[in-house]
Amino acid sequence: MKTKQDVSFWKLWNLSFGFFGVQIAYALQSANISRIFATLGADPHNLSYFWILPPLMGIIVQPVIGTLSDKTWCRFGRRIPYLFIGAALAVLVMCLLPNAGSLGMTFSTAMIFGLLSLMFLDTSINMAMQPFKMLVGDMVNEKQKGLAYSIQSFLCNAGSLVGYVFPFVFTFLGISNIADKGVVPDSVIYSFYVGAAILILCVIYTTVKVKEMPPKEYAEYHGLDKPLNEEKVNIFRLLAGAPRAFWTVGIVQFFCWAAFMYMWTYTNGTIADTCWNTTDASSSGYQEAGNWVGVLFAVQAIGSVLWAVIIPLFKNRKFIYSFSLIIGGAGFCMVPFIP
Numbered sequence: 001m002k003t004k005q006d007v008s009f010w011k012l013w014n015l016s017f018g019f020f021g022v023q024i025a026y027a028l029q030s031a032n033i034s035r036i037f038a039t040l041g042a043d044p045h046n047l048s049y050f051w052i053l054p055p056l057m058g059i060i061v062q063p064v065i066g067t068l069s070d071k072t073w074c075r076f077g078r079r080i081p082y083l084f085i086g087a088a089l090a091v092l093v094m095c096l097l098p099n100a101g102s103l104g105m106t107f108s109t110a111m112i113f114g115l116l117s118l119m120f121l122d123t124s125i126n127m128a129m130q131p132f133k134m135l136v137g138d139m140v141n142e143k144q145k146g147l148a149y150s151i152q153s154f155l156c157n158a159g160s161l162v163g164y165v166f167p168f169v170f171t172f173l174g175i176s177n178i179a180d181k182g183v184v185p186d187s188v189i190y191s192f193y194v195g196a197a198i199l200i201l202c203v204i205y206t207t208v209k210v211k212e213m214p215p216k217e218y219a220e221y222h223g224l225d226k227p228l229n230e231e232k233v234n235i236f237r238l239l240a241g242a243p244r245a246f247w248t249v250g251i252v253q254f255f256c257w258a259a260f261m262y263m264w265t266y267t268n269g270t271i272a273d274t275c276w277n278t279t280d281a282s283s284s285g286y287q288e289a290g291n292w293v294g295v296l297f298a299v300q301a302i303g304s305v306l307w308a309v310i311i312p313l314f315k316n317r318k319f320i321y322s323f324s325l326i327i328g329g330a331g332f333c334m335v336p337f338i339p
Helices: 009-016 018-040 044-050 053-071 080-102 107-139 142-172 186-209 215-222 235-240 244-275 284-313 317-333
Strands: none
Touching (some): 009 018, 009 107, 018 044, 018 080, 018 107, 018 186, 018 244, 044 244, 053 080, 053 107, 080 186, 107 142, 107 186, 142 186, 142 284, 186 284, 244 284, 284 317
16 A cells, blocks of 8 residues: 655645635524524524424435545546535525525515525535545545644634624624514625635635545555445445444534534524523614624634644643543533523
8 A cells, every 4th residue: 555645734725725615604504594594583492493404414415425425536536526516506505595585485485495595505515515524534644634634623613713703794894784574684694695705716726726636546545456436335334334433433523513503503592682682583682692693603713723723732632632522511511501
């Protein structure tokens, strides 16, 4: 088996740069979906039902895209085509979703339109996100994978930071943060427009800068008897043969994402009710609370960016990862004590 050579910092950067744009889209979704559906008229107690589709689509889409891209090879590469198609779909949906209340639809039609848009948005984001994770595994040697994933984590959280503060910044610049009942404010709509533009530009940059290994070369560097696109392996067989670390990390991720979903679903309404004393989604107070939710999420993203820089400095990875989980768990346990 051939050994992958070390690559420069900027090549590692280019591998994951598109993740910056993808994460802006993901941040806009996570910070604003509850706000959008509440503004359209959804019952705050039923917002969790709207959030069922995103993780469900992730469960389906990510492994399917991973398996299909293993078998794919064309002039544009293996992962890149899925990355570009996913990003293009995400851009389209990001331009449509926040306008659900502005298209003259009835309440029920707007809800269905928003729900389907959310489903396609999360599907397309997952299509764009998964290839970035796999590019590092494909093209980076074991010695540099820690640095490569740290760069990816940095760009991921930096993108989150930008996406979270967009509505707050646009409101500060004078774009309206209020709208007619059932209509999403321009500050949110423009945030999705700008996020979509950044997403496609970042993905184009990665597409131009990254050249993937052809299947035969990939097989030589990964000790395969024949190229992946010639192997007959299905997803269930891969899961059955997955190493113990896969299932261990999966269990940890299960509980982490349970906390994230709780935060994304209910923070908007909680902040509006607690700090602005309103549950009226059409009020200026509720929409201002929505902006500040983005700011709060941005603070969390800043902490994540700094922590992503610090983690590689620790030689004992088990210790630092365990310590990270303890900090996260302690923060989640503090939620019930919010006044």
